[in-house]
Amino acid sequence: MADARESEAQNSAAADSLLETPLATLHRALGARMVPFAGYAMPVQYPAGILAEHNWTRESAGLFDVSHMGQAFLEGPDHATTARALEALTPGDFLNLAPGRIRYTLLTTAEGGIIDDLMVTRPAGADADGTLFLVVNAARKAIDYAHIAANLPDGVTLRPVEDRALLALQGPLAAAVLARHVPGAETMGFMTAADTAFDGIPVAISRSGYTGEDGYEISVAAAEAEAVARALLDEEEVKPIGLGARDSLRLEAGLCLYGHDIDEATSPAEADLGFAVPKRRRAEGGFPGAGRILAEFADGPARLRVGIQPDGRAPAREGTEIRDASGTLVGLVTSGGFGPTAGGPVAMGYVAADASEAGTPLTLSVRGKDLAARVVPLPFVPHRYFRKTSS
Amino acid sequence: MATYFTKDHEWVRIDGDIATVGITDYAQSQLGDVVYVELPEIGKELKKGDEAAVVESVKAASEVFAPISGTVEGINAGLVDQPAAINEAAEGAGWFLRLVVADKGELSGLMDESTYRNYLETL
Numbered sequence: 001m002a003d004a005r006e007s008e009a010q011n012s013a014a015a016d017s018l019l020e021t022p023l024a025t026l027h028r029a030l031g032a033r034m035v036p037f038a039g040y041a042m043p044v045q046y047p048a049g050i051l052a053e054h055n056w057t058r059e060s061a062g063l064f065d066v067s068h069m070g071q072a073f074l075e076g077p078d079h080a081t082t083a084r085a086l087e088a089l090t091p092g093d094f095l096n097l098a099p100g101r102i103r104y105t106l107l108t109t110a111e112g113g114i115i116d117d118l119m120v121t122r123p124a125g126a127d128a129d130g131t132l133f134l135v136v137n138a139a140r141k142a143i144d145y146a147h148i149a150a151n152l153p154d155g156v157t158l159r160p161v162e163d164r165a166l167l168a169l170q171g172p173l174a175a176a177v178l179a180r181h182v183p184g185a186e187t188m189g190f191m192t193a194a195d196t197a198f199d200g201i202p203v204a205i206s207r208s209g210y211t212g213e214d215g216y217e218i219s220v221a222a223a224e225a226e227a228v229a230r231a232l233l234d235e236e237e238v239k240p241i242g243l244g245a246r247d248s249l250r251l252e253a254g255l256c257l258y259g260h261d262i263d264e265a266t267s268p269a270e271a272d273l274g275f276a277v278p279k280r281r282r283a284e285g286g287f288p289g290a291g292r293i294l295a296e297f298a299d300g301p302a303r304l305r306v307g308i309q310p311d312g313r314a315p316a317r318e319g320t321e322i323r324d325a326s327g328t329l330v331g332l333v334t335s336g337g338f339g340p341t342a343g344g345p346v347a348m349g350y351v352a353a354d355a356s357e358a359g360t361p362l363t364l365s366v367r368g369k370d371l372a373a374r375v376v377p378l379p380f381v382p383h384r385y386f387r388k389t390s391s
Numbered sequence: 392m393a394t395y396f397t398k399d400h401e402w403v404r405i406d407g408d409i410a411t412v413g414i415t416d417y418a419q420s421q422l423g424d425v426v427y428v429e430l431p432e433i434g435k436e437l438k439k440g441d442e443a444a445v446v447e448s449v450k451a452a453s454e455v456f457a458p459i460s461g462t463v464e465g466i467n468a469g470l471v472d473q474p475a476a477i478n479e480a481a482e483g484a485g486w487f488l489r490l491v492v493a494d495k496g497e498l499s500g501l502m503d504e505s506t507y508r509n510y511l512e513t514l
Contacts, residue, residue: 001399001400001401001414001418001446001453001454001455001456044450045423049423049424050423050424050448050449050450051424051426051449052424054449244423244449244450247450248449313426313427313471314427314429314447315426315427315447315452317451317452337449337450338426338427338447338449340449345427367429367445367452
């Protein structure tokens, strides 16, 4: 029997040079299986296993260590200056981002590809005017930071933060649990942020995440991270969750993973990320790759990221060839596996635009065999983000 | 009935001319939750070391190699609907396939149980 992807040789070869997050000791104490990920030793799963961790997050609350991701402040003299500096690098609308609110955005290349996807928060504090807070992917942070720093106007600087951890608490019971430590957390709206305290420890929390569930991300000083994590794990609703379940959760939620579903060769229109390019920026342009990206939104891209449901039970992994009804190669699977909540195989991939409509039959080549599949709407599992009801 | 083991973590139990093949408990623990199994067709001839089956966990696909040459005589079809049986009883009810053994001489290259358990200590 041979493990196709996570060979022990590969793990041990890289182990010497791996970085650790402030929670590495806790992960090992919890029995985590640690694997190399984006230069860090990260927990892929705990003893309960990926399926149990996935299901626990969907039903209760899962605690994830995402400290490997990059946290950085973009600082300028006033909000308009800093917002315009970021708008020169992304298609997002940050001029109109209100204090305490968060947006998902993309760093784009001059050719319209995607350098990274990131979360941008405008802190609400009175002394925070002119500051935006960025969270970027671990594997891209060096590239992002160099790209951003090289393209800022005078007076705006990027300040990466190296001494903070980032936790994610995700799941339907996350709000009730967090409110015991951060009173008022349960009333925060989706995609809002607050500088507050967790049992007296200063934290920045945001009602966001990447599992499709309601939840929060908690930025905390590295030295205090274990205390926050242990306090949450002491709650009976909370269990530790590894990167394995994080991946199956985000795949079922139809969310892109950088380096797999999006990269410098894919454009926002191809990736079906139109929500990251709001109306004002579509009208005004002025971001890298605007010519191609806006033309693709107007006319439709030649290929499109879609959800793919294989018939039967065999998972179709990344790299699987996708053919249309006539046998023509139309694309590749970019993320694929078994969806525990969906109860079967799920995948995302790029197909030619004329094969992108829901219901279109496809053929997947899995280990030399043709498997029937079809295009389905994303997400595979409905999002359950917190929505305030107007009253 | 004698049971033999490979360094790739397959087991093979010999009963007369019939060899029952599965993966070891160590292998299932390394794989994690098994979600899919692909079994060979009955009648397929396998040479020692050929891909006999595929087992997929949530994260990855792995091949199960034939520990001995033979002709597929039976498969554990129940695994297709209950792949978790491999996690629950890898060295028992979670068997994969049965072969009509072609050459019992090939068994001499495999490990017995105590040798295999000692081998695991070195990993």
